[in-house]
Amino acid sequence: MKKIAALLCGAVLATSAVCSATVSPDVIAVGKIVPGMSVSELISIYGQPVSRHGDELRFQGFTVEVDDHNRNIVEEIEVYSGTLATPTGVQIGQSLGVLNDAYGPADKVEEDWGEAEYEYYSHDYSKKIEFEVKNGVITKIKCKSQD
16 A cells, blocks of 8 residues: 555656746746846846836836845846737737747646736746736736745
C-alpha cells in the first residue's frame, strides 16, 4: 500500500512540474518597457511622463512605478489602454483566448465578482505578468519585478 501511495504521489508531482506555465523573462514586458530597465531609458523612448505622484510616473495609456530603493529603476508597468502590446502581441481589448495561445495556461488564476486575473511567472521567478479580464476581454496588463 505504501508503494502505491508513493507512486501516486510521484505521479502527481511529475504532472505538476510538466504543467508549470512559467514563461521566458523576455515576454514579460509591454511595448518597449521592461521591468528592471532604467527610468532614463524609459523617458528616452516614451518622453516625459504626463504627471508624477510619489513612486508613480503616469504616461498616456500606462503607468510606471519605480523601485523604492533605486528611483532610476522601473519596477512595475500597468497598461490600461490598447496602445501597447506584450512581446507576444497581447493587448487590451483582445479576448481571453489569446492568452492561452500566447502564454499557455496561467500559473495562477484568481476570480472575483466577474473579473479574473491571470498570472504568469518567469522561469527564474524574477518577473511576473498579470492580465485582468472582465467579461472575457483583457482590460489591464501589469508586469513587474518580483522582490
